[in-house]
Amino acid sequence: MSMNLQEQFQKLGLGEKIILIAGPLLFIDGFLNWYSVSGQCIDLGAVGEICAEGGSASGWESPGSIWSVLAILLGLTMAGLVAAVRFGNMKLPEMPQGVTWGRIMLGMGGASALFVVAKFVNHSSNLDFGFFIGALLVAALAAGGFLTFQEEQKSGSAGSGGAAAGPAGGGGDTDAGGGPAGGGGAGPTGGGGTGPAGGGGSSPPGGGGGGPDAGPSR
Secondary structure (H helix, E strand, C coil): CHHHHHHHHHHCCHHHHHHHHHHHHHHHHCCCEEEEECCEEEECHHHCEEEECCEEEECCCCCCHHHHHHHHHHHHHHHHHHHHHHCCCCCCCCCCCCCCHHHHHHHHHHHHHHHHHHHHHHCCCCECHHHHHHHHHHHHHHHHHHHHHHHHHHHHHHHCCCCCCCCCCCCCCCCCCCCCCCCCCCCCCCCCCCCCCCCCCCCCCCCCCCCCCCCCCC
């Protein structure tokens, strides 16, 4: 079973491999410290010191928790879709025209990266190592989505290059039909039967019977 999964993983495109790895890692990273504040003490002279305790916040917590939570959920969804479709043989529902697997991955990967950018804009101070790891992972998701889309485009253009095996314009071995050029049968060019060109039977050209050209002899 493990060998089968390993073979299936090897058959995946590079973009899908990246998504399958980065998605779960981003979920784990969500529990690490994305922000931290160290304790500080202020000396007030004769009054003494006032100290503030430090603290930290994971990717699931404020500030701007909505953005990091959305990014993490998108990463999990992307990895889950790849696993279900490629390993579980799940069939995707019929999608609107123009919506493809590669475009879905591209859109979701780009959205996860934008959500982390929004979190950074919301609060850019006191960043901890968890935030930087998360930023790298959403960048990997965006890259994986782009590569999946690119691979889909390449395979689509390669498949539409030409489906016919015969010469251009015909499906058989001759130029336009099954017989010589212009003819539908085995006779000379233009004829539908086995007689000379232009004749529908076996008599000479112009004659409807077996006599000479002009008519009966005197």
